[in-house]
Amino acid sequence: xxxxxKEIWLNAPTRRAIISIHNEVERLVDxxxxxxxIVLVNAMHITASVFINDNESGxxxxxxxxxxxxxxxxxxxxxxxxxxxxxxxxxxxxxxxxREVVVAITDGKLHxxxxxxxxYYEFDGMRKKRLLVKIIGE
Numbered sequence: 601x602x603x604x605x606k607e608i609w610l611n612a613p614t615r616r617a618i619i620s621i622h623n624e625v626e627r628l629v630d631x632x633x634x635x636x637x638i639v640l641v642n643a644m645h646i647t648a649s650v651f652i653n654d655n656e657s658g659x660x661x662x663x664x665x666x667x668x669x670x671x672x673x674x675x676x677x678x679x680x681x682x683x684x685x686x687x688x689x690x691x692x693x694x695x696x697x698x699r700e701v702v703v704a705i706t707d708g709k710l711h712x713x714x715x716x717x718x719x720y721y722e723f724d725g726m727r728k729k730r731l732l733v734k735i736i737g738e
Contacts, residue, residue: 604632604735607644612725615673618660621650621731622718625703626710628733635708637737642700644732647690647724649697655717663721667693690723697721705737 606628610619625641643650653659671692672678679688701718704711710718720731 601736601738602632602634602637604628604634604733606733608731608733609728610720610722610731611728612722615723615725616664617722617725618663619720619722620655620717621720622655625718625733629705629708629710629735632735632737633708634705634735634737637705637735639703639705639710640700640732640734641703641718642732642734643694643720643729645724645729647687647694647722648729649694649699649721649723650701650718650731651697651721652701652703652712652716652718654715655719663697667696670696687724693721693723705735 608621608624612619621641625639629639641650671689673689676682676686676688681688681691703718722729
């Protein structure tokens with residue numbers, strides 16, 4: 601069995617950002633030499649998410665509006681957690697969008713649907729954060 605474990609470091613320039621990590625994950629799958637297996641992509645911070653969906657700016661804007669309705673950033677006083685940091689909304693948005701994705705690898709390539717694309721979603725940015733990419737298979 602082959603394995604590859606890598607960390608990807610990101611620094612979103614804004615508090616919230618959707619960043620494509622698709623090409624980097626594809627590159628790591630190629631580097632791994634795995635032909636048949638799985639790749640796990642995991643946000644290693646509790647205020648960030650990894651998700652798969654359409655690479656379309658209108659959808660990304662819709663996510664921003666939807667998540668802000670569900671867990672508005674302000675007023676900060678609405679959250680008990682904000683006595684520590686002003687990022688309680690970021691924790692909740694991450695909970696909704698999820699922590700990680702697992703994708704099949706077939707014939708050395710990500711086995712995704714026609715519109716599926718892998719993204720990192722930052723909810724409390726402007727500082728260095730990391731993702732874990734773990735690839736296993738034959």
